[in-house]
Amino acid sequence: MGVPVITLRGGCHAHNVSCSLLSAVGLADQWVARDQEQYVQLAVQHASNIPALQQLRQQLRQQMATSQLCDAKIFVPQLEDTYSSLWQRWVTEGGRKRPIQGLLQQQQEQQRIGQQVQQQQQPGSACHAEQPMQQALQVHAAAAAAAAAAAGSPAAGRITDADDNTG
Secondary structure, eight states, X not given: XXXXXXXXXXXXXXXXXXXXXXXXXXXXXXXXXXXHHHHHHHHHHHHTOHHHHHHHHHHHHHHHHTSTTSOHHHHHHXXXXXXXXXXXXXXXXXXXXXXXXXXXXXXXXXXXXXXXXXXXXXXTSTTOTTXXXXXXXXXXXXHHHHHXXXXXXXXXXXXXXXXXXXX
């Protein structure tokens, strides 16, 4: 098990999986960036502190094992409470006999959410499947350059073929 990845909070589920995992392990504040500028700052900060990365690497397995991700005694009751709340809401709101107004509001909300998802998945958005890797590589290159500059490396700003896993 290595060190966690720096992740950029996004507008879709795929971007936020790392955010969820890092939060569950208690590392979101140090490893999840709100924007590209903070992403570069976090990269420089972590790359400049190798002893801290080594210490985290030694502790991470135990930290994850004791987190809510791996603690069934905590997770299962929380899941059961969620199911119970959902059931109570369904019963309270009339279940399948919910008034037409409630159904219309629910349908409108689903349409609104669907439109937001479609907007996020259009070309040029962060979640579009065909988005070029250029933006990610630019952020990576900026972070690598800043980290190398902070460490005084002559390789500042240079990305090798080994760094580029896009093919």
